Every structure is written in structure tokens, then in C-alpha cells.
Amino acid sequence: MSSFRLTLERRQQVSTLRSTTTYILGLLLGLGFGLLVLLSAGAPAATLLDDLVIQVFFSAMGLAQTLTLAVPLILVGLAATSAMRLRFWNVGIEGQLWLGAIGATLVALSDFGSESLRLPTMLLASAIAGAAWIAVPLILKLRAGVNELVVTLLLSNVAYLLLQHLLFGAWKDPVNSFPVSPRFDENEQLASLGFGNLHSGIYVALGITLLMTILVQKSRTGFYVDVIGRNRTTALATGIPVTATITLMILLSGALAGLAGGLIVIGVEHRLTQTIGINTTFSGIVIAFIARFNPLAVLPTAIVLAGIYNAGGTLKVFYGIPDAIVVLIQGMVLLTLLMVQFFSSYRVSLLRQSAQQPGQPST
Structure with missing residues (x-):
């Protein structure tokens, strides 16, 4: 038998x-x-091609909306890629995005700095706020071995509560019945490109994608990241600066997520709201995995995912999806x-x- x-x-x-x-x-x-x-x-098969492809990528209005949605998705995809190449599970991207939006809003509402440098200052503040928010789980991970999954996830809840506290409290627009901040001044808004709602933040996203590609694929730091991601023990034995490399890439992950939040409030909303950044953690992880943690591949992946979001809005309105x-x-x-x-x-x-x-x- x-x-x-x-x-x-x-x-x-x-x-x-x-x-x-x-x-x-x-x-x-x-x-x-x-x-x-x-x-x-319940979506009709006869119109799926038109709703999912033609109207989203090949019509002027649909393409403009898709590219506008893609701007923050590119950055959160890069944020997830930066962390997960080192097997650091950053599931707090939403929290870092909210802190970035709060940082940019703080600069706008306090009229910090000169008017000519207000926009760069707001973008810098959003990146610093996102990096600062991820620094807490990073330190706990390096010093005490605390699981980053738990800490980053919990900090996202703290960030959302902080956002609610500000919008229902000190930053609530007194002339608006909704929990939103006052509208930013004209010099605190990114320039429109005259193509739907698309703004100059697309250039920021493209530039950062290029820089991330060079960093990961052409620099010594990128080589260190590959070795550490494959085997941290081997990296330590060969003298690679493991702690410094991890610190750089994880802070960069938080900064990119924070910058995504800054671009949303500066380029699209022009004020702080409580609806920004929903589901961006999951979207960032999906983009990173589909792009195989390749920063350059994040760009088309984020645009396709933005198209799916755009089509999802159409399906919701017309077919109740x-x-x-x-x-x-x-x-x-x-x-x-x-x-x-x-x-x-x-x-x-x-x-x-x-x-x-x-x-x-x-x-």
C-alpha cells in the first residue's frame, strides 16, 4: 500500500x-x-469598459481627475516602498498624512514666515510633521524591539483624534457649519495647471519619484537597503551602517506620507478637513506590492489605482456601487x-x- x-x-x-x-x-x-x-x-457589463477605461483615462475631464487623485497616491506608495524594502511595516501612513496636513495648516493659519516662502514652508512643515510622527515607532523598534505594526496603527488613531480636536475646536471655521478650517489665502495654494483640478503638486510627485529611484537604484544607500532588507545579520557583520540606514529610510517614509497630506490640503482642499487621507495606508501598501517596491514602477501603479478610484466614484453615483x-x-x-x-x-x-x-x- x-x-x-x-x-x-x-x-x-x-x-x-x-x-x-x-x-x-x-x-x-x-x-x-x-x-x-x-x-x-450590479454594474452593467455593457458599460464597464467605458466607465473603467475610456472615461477615466481617455477623456479630458476623467484624466485630469485621475491625475489629481494620483498625486498623493504616488507619495504614499513611495512611503510604503521606502519602509517595506527594509521590512518595516508602516501601517500608520494615514496618521503621518494627517500630521502632514496639520503641519501645513499650522503654517498657513499662523502666517508663519514671509509670504513669498509660505508655500515651500508649508510643504517642509508637512514633511517634518510626518517624519516626526513615524519617529516614535522607529525609536521604540530600534531601542526596545517594539512591533511597529502595533505602534504605527495606534498612532494613526491618535492622529485622527488630534485632527478632530482641532477641527471641532481651535481651527474650526466660524463661518462654516462643517468641521473645516478657514480657507487658505491665495499665496498658500498650489497653482492650478488649467486642466481640471490638477495642480503643480504633480511636479513635486514626479520629482520625488525620480529622486527616490536614484536613491534606491543608483546610490550606496540603496545598496545598503537591499542588503539590510535581505539579511540584517549579514549587513551588521559586513560593517554596513544598519541603524543609520534604517533611520534614514523610515524617516523618509514618514516625510513622504506627511508631504502627501500637505499636497492634498494645499493643492486640492485649500483647507484642513476630516475626510482627507481615508484608506491611504492600504492603498500605499497595495501600490508598493504591485510595483514590487520599485520607486519608478510606483508612478504608473498609482495612476492606475487613481483611475480605479475615479471610476469607483462614477459607479457609486450611477449604479449605487x-x-x-x-x-x-x-x-x-x-x-x-x-x-x-x-x-x-x-x-x-x-x-x-x-x-x-x-x-x-x-x-
Whole structure:
């Protein structure tokens, strides 16, 4: 009598062809499941192509809205990439984004600095605030080994409560019944590009993407990050400045998330509101995974995800599709990518075993 046993064996080498094929397959599977979800939720199949592609990427109004939504998504994608390349799970991107928005608003409402430098000061304040917010879990991680998942997540709740406290208290616009801050002055708003709501923050996002690509792929720091991300013990043994590199990249992650919040309030809202940055943590992680932690690939990935958000708004208005469906589709794409990439790295074998007969000597 024989039996069968499943074994899992890690592949010594994964070819570029196998890696690329499985990645594309996982992406297509995730999108296919997402389409099935949309159809089951009531979206008409006849208009899905027009709603999801044509109106979002090939019409002037749709493309402008998609690019506007992509600006903060690019930065949160880069923020997640910066941290997760070192296996630091920054799940507090929303909190850092809110602190960045608060920092920019503080500069605007207090009229800090000269008017000619107000915008750069607001952007700098947003980046510093985001970096400061992630510094707490970073220090606890390095000094006491505290899990960053717990601390970054809890700090997001603290950040939201702080946001609520300011908007319902000292910063509430007295002439508005909603919990929003006073509107920023003209010199505290990013210039409009005359293409829908798209603003000059797109240039900031593109420039930072280029700088991040150079940092990660062309600099010594990028080499350090790769080694530390693969094996921290080996990095320490070879004399790589592990603590300094981790500190730099994690603070950079918080700064990028904070800058995303600053660009939202300076470029789009022109005031602080309580609705900014919702679901940006999950979106940033999804973008980072789909882009394979490559800063340059974050750019098109964020634009496609912004298009999905844009299309989700249309589906909500015309067909009653809830916003949660868009988040569900993101999760399905992420899960299928993870599963397919797992099987590209591991080999599953079915082994046949012969059962030992009674009285037969063991071998």
C-alpha cells in the first residue's frame, strides 16, 4: 500500500521569465476577480469598459481627475516602498498624512514666515510633521524591539483624534457649519495647471519619484537597503551602517506620507478637513506590492489605482456601487499577486511513499 505526501521546496533560482509571467498572471487574475465582483454588485457589463477605461483615462475631464487623485497616491506608495524594502511595516501612513496636513495648516493659519516662502514652508512643515510622527515607532523598534505594526496603527488613531480636536475646536471655521478650517489665502495654494483640478503638486510627485529611484537604484544607500532588507545579520557583520540606514529610510517614509497630506490640503482642499487621507495606508501598501517596491514602477501603479478610484466614484453615483467595493478589488489584486508569487518561489511536489508492512524491518 502506498500513500502520497505533499512537499514544499524553495526554488534556488527564479528565472526572470517565470517571475514576470507569474506577476502578470496574478495581476490579471486579481483584475478578473474584481470585474466579477463589480458585475455581481450590479454594474452593467455593457458599460464597464467605458466607465473603467475610456472615461477615466481617455477623456479630458476623467484624466485630469485621475491625475489629481494620483498625486498623493504616488507619495504614499513611495512611503510604503521606502519602509517595506527594509521590512518595516508602516501601517500608520494615514496618521503621518494627517500630521502632514496639520503641519501645513499650522503654517498657513499662523502666517508663519514671509509670504513669498509660505508655500515651500508649508510643504517642509508637512514633511517634518510626518517624519516626526513615524519617529516614535522607529525609536521604540530600534531601542526596545517594539512591533511597529502595533505602534504605527495606534498612532494613526491618535492622529485622527488630534485632527478632530482641532477641527471641532481651535481651527474650526466660524463661518462654516462643517468641521473645516478657514480657507487658505491665495499665496498658500498650489497653482492650478488649467486642466481640471490638477495642480503643480504633480511636479513635486514626479520629482520625488525620480529622486527616490536614484536613491534606491543608483546610490550606496540603496545598496545598503537591499542588503539590510535581505539579511540584517549579514549587513551588521559586513560593517554596513544598519541603524543609520534604517533611520534614514523610515524617516523618509514618514516625510513622504506627511508631504502627501500637505499636497492634498494645499493643492486640492485649500483647507484642513476630516475626510482627507481615508484608506491611504492600504492603498500605499497595495501600490508598493504591485510595483514590487520599485520607486519608478510606483508612478504608473498609482495612476492606475487613481483611475480605479475615479471610476469607483462614477459607479457609486450611477449604479449605487459602494466605495467598499473598490477597497475589496484592491485587496483581491494584492492577495492574488501574493499567492501567485509564492508559487513562483516555491515548488510543490507530490511524493509517493510505500507503506511499511508489519514485521518488515525499517529502512
